[in-house]
Amino acid sequence: MINIAIVGTGAIARSHIEGYLAFPERCKIVALVDIYPQKAAETGKKFKLNAEIFSDYRDLLDRPDIHAVSICTPPYVHAPISIDFLKAGKHVLVEKPMASSLKECDEMLEAAATSNKLLSVVAQNRFRTPVMKLKHVLDTGLIGKIAHAQVDSFWWRGYSYYDLWWRGTWEKEGGGCTLNHAVHHIDMLQWMMGMPSEVSAMMSNTLHDNAEVEDLSIAIFRYENGSLSQITSSVVHHGENQQLIFQGEKARVSVPWKVKSSKSKENGFPLENPELEREIQTIYDQFPEVVYEGHQGQIDDFLTAVKRGTSLLIDGVQGRRTLELITAIYKSASLGQTVKLPLAKDDPFYTREGILANVQHFYEKKNSIENFKDNVITTGGKYE
Structure with missing residues (x-):
């Protein structure tokens, strides 16, 4: 026991x-x-x-x-x-x-x-049946080289969300929606595509002027092979629709699940490729359901x-990779520059003190309560 x-x-x-x-x-x-x-x-x-x-x-x-x-x-x-x-x-x-x-x-x-x-x-969220099935499909290589990934980490949080005593400050929360919400999707992206070589980002606080941290960020990752991915991190999106879409050389796949494949006509325009769609769908369907x-x-x-x-499946090394990507987003957005990876130990954003000294502050925290009476929260979609 x-x-x-x-x-x-x-x-x-x-x-x-x-x-x-x-x-x-x-x-x-x-x-x-x-x-x-x-x-x-x-x-x-x-x-x-x-x-x-x-x-x-x-x-x-x-x-x-x-x-x-x-x-x-x-x-x-x-x-x-x-x-x-x-x-x-x-x-x-x-x-x-x-x-x-x-x-x-x-x-x-x-x-x-x-x-x-x-x-x-x-x-x-790695332990979701649609996510595991998507990872399996990507690992088969059937969609070919991934050219572009679109990651929408859409959440919605009301103004009072940042009234909790530790939220809304760089010192205690460590960041806003990029760190504490999109962390799920950034983790899945690096699990599926690996680490990029460059990060470019912008962030803002659009609707929560009671917090130092961002409530919206948009980042672009560039990979050594030329592929790009874009990640939107948000707590201002009604409906909390979340998705990861991978556009490959031969097909498009995503969670929530969708597969679409095109091949080229003689003039370069798209022609539907139902044969590959059926093959990918079979691979997806045959992968077992997640038990827990x-x-x-x-x-x-x-x-x-x-x-x-x-x-x-997720050890400390995996956790560090995800945080390195988030840190690179904060550095790029705060300093207005493209960030090369990996981040070195002498980088000002390597330490907590360096982050606090260099990261962009938006507003001052206005309220501080010890606990909310309502303790029910949402922890992300099931991607179905």
């Missing part, structure tokens, strides 16, 4: 708790930690957990009965809490974004390597790796 501690019992903790509770024969939640212990106690009662309540995660570091930890705190403390638990010999599943800077990512990776413990970064989706799927992957020593 793998004993689990949940650190941070805010809105996203529910997804972790429900994920672990789906595997009662494999794990047990034995501790809940929150700087507001009453909130942790209410969470434990709501889910009928027989768990101890703590206000300081450090009280668990020396507990031999704690085997693994889910970190669901605000982003600015992901790194120190993860590092402390890794050094204490605990496996760590940390919410996105992995950390506030690439320097912190590297420190987390070093702690995981030194302790020989697992570090997994939440990217639960979303957070539950990632927790299954995490528990399996803890128990059997297998590889994680």
Whole structure:
């Protein structure tokens, strides 16, 4: 039995708790930690957990009965809490974004390597059946060279969203929609296409003048082979429609799923290619359904790796790559220049202090409340 501690019992903790509770024969939640212990106690009662309540995660570091930890705190403390638990010999599943800077990512990776413990970064949307099927189709190479990818990370958040005490500041939230919403889609893009060589971006705060951070950004990635991708990150799009579209040499595929293929007439104009469409559709249909989706799927992957020593689908290295792309977007948008990758350790945007000193600030945070009464959130589409 793998004993689990949940650190941070805010809105996203529910997804972790429900994920672990789906595997009662494999794990047990034995501790809940929150700087507001009453909130942790209410969470434990709501889910009928027989768990101890703590206000300081450090009280668990020396507990031999704690085997693994889910970190669901605000982003600015992901790194120190993860590092402390890794050094204490605990496996760590940390919410996105992995950390506030690439320097912190590297420190987390070093702690995981030194302790020989697992570090997994939440990217639960990889564990969706349509996403897994799309990745499989891309891996077959049937669509040919990818020329262009379009990523729409569309979300909508009201003005009061940034009233929560840690949101809307570069220091505590670490960024706006690019970091905390589009992180899902940027992760999937780098998983499917690899890392680009250049990033050009712009960002703005269009509708939330109670936050320092952006509520809209648009970025273009350029790859070594000449391919381009464009990513729109937003919390101002009604409907929250989200999609990834890949235009290949021979066909177009996407989530939500759609396949379209053209071949050339003698004059270069398009001619439908139903044969290739049927072949790609068959490959898509034959790939098995995901047994456990979303957070539950990632927790299954995490528990399996803890128990059997297998590889994680999303480890710390994967989490760092995603953050490097987001950091490059912020650098490009803040300085008005194209950014070459990889980012070096002497880059001003490598450290948290450097980001805070150089990133574009939009407005001052106006309100600060400790907790919302409504704790129900949305965590992204199912891409169906």
